[in-house]
Amino acid sequence: MANNQFQFFDEPYHITDEQSQQYKRDGCILIRNILRHDEVEIFRKYIEDAVANYFEERKKLQESQVVDNYNSYFTQVTNVWEKDEMVKRFVIAKRFAKIAADLMGVKGVRLYHDQALFKEPDGLPTPWHQDQYYWPLDTTNTITMWMPLVDVNEDMGSLKFAVGSQKEGSVGDIPISEDSNTAYEKTIEERGYAVVTNELKAGDATFHAGWTMHASSGNNSTRRREVMTVIYYADGTRIMEPDNKHRKIDMEVFHPGAKPGDLAATHLNPLLYPG
Numbered sequence: 001m002a003n004n005q006f007q008f009f010d011e012p013y014h015i016t017d018e019q020s021q022q023y024k025r026d027g028c029i030l031i032r033n034i035l036r037h038d039e040v041e042i043f044r045k046y047i048e049d050a051v052a053n054y055f056e057e058r059k060k061l062q063e064s065q066v067v068d069n070y071n072s073y074f075t076q077v078t079n080v081w082e083k084d085e086m087v088k089r090f091v092i093a094k095r096f097a098k099i100a101a102d103l104m105g106v107k108g109v110r111l112y113h114d115q116a117l118f119k120e121p122d123g124l125p126t127p128w129h130q131d132q133y134y135w136p137l138d139t140t141n142t143i144t145m146w147m148p149l150v151d152v153n154e155d156m157g158s159l160k161f162a163v164g165s166q167k168e169g170s171v172g173d174i175p176i177s178e179d180s181n182t183a184y185e186k187t188i189e190e191r192g193y194a195v196v197t198n199e200l201k202a203g204d205a206t207f208h209a210g211w212t213m214h215a216s217s218g219n220n221s222t223r224r225r226e227v228m229t230v231i232y233y234a235d236g237t238r239i240m241e242p243d244n245k246h247r248k249i250d251m252e253v254f255h256p257g258a259k260p261g262d263l264a265a266t267h268l269n270p271l272l273y274p275g
C-alpha cells in the first residue's frame, strides 16, 4: 500500500478557541469527525487482528494466569503500537496528537501509551475512577483520546464524565473497583457535578484529563464495543516518585530504565507533536 494512502493521519484538525476553553473548564470534550468512517474501518481491522494475535500468543505461552484486573469490564491490551506496524501509524498520528496539544494548550505532546479497550456484549459497567491515580507523571497536563471504532451510545458503554471534576485533582486514591464506583458516585452527588455522556460515531472521539472522574454503563447491545485510546502528556513532563504500587508498575512498564526526577521521554514515549 502506498504510504500516502494514510496522509489523513498528518492532516491537521482545527480545534477552535471555544473548544480548548471548554476542555480546560470541563476536563472532557467530544470532538466529531476526526476520521471518516472508511478511514476508521481500515484501522479497526488492524487493531482487531493485533488484539486477537496478542491473546493467541499468550494462550500458546500458557500465560493465561497473567490476566489483567479489568476483564469483566473490558478487555485491555496496551501498547498495541509496538505489536503491529499499521496500528503504530494510527497511534502516532500527528492529527490526533495535535488535537491533544491544542486542547491542553501546550506546545508538544509525548505518547504515554495506547490501549485497545473492547467491551463484549454483556460486559459490565466500567466503575467510576480517575486515571491519573495510576500514572507516575509530575503534571496535570495529561489527556486520553477515546475513539470508538464502531458507533456507540450510552447503552453500549460510551464514557460518562463528571464535568469539571479534574479541578479537584486526586479525590480518593482508589483503584478502579466497586469501591471506587461507590466513593466517586457519592462525591459526584455531594459536590453537584453534572454527568454527561455522548453518542459517538466511529471516528469521533472524546478527550478527558487524567483527573476527570469517568465511568461507563455495561454493554447492553449484541455488538462488541471496540475502542482505541491514546494517552498523551505535555512534552517536558518529569517522572514523579511513585507513591503507590500501580504508579511504580506504570513507571517500570511505560518508562523503562527511567527514575523519579527524569524527563518522561524514553523510547516508548516519542514526541508525537510537533514531532
Ligand SMILES: O=C(O)CCC(=O)C(=O)O
Binding pocket: 074, 117, 119, 126, 131, 144, 146, 157, 214, 215, 216, 227, 229
Ligand atoms: O472504555 C472504558 O470503559 C473505560 C475507559 C477508561 O477508563 C479510559 O480510557 O480512561
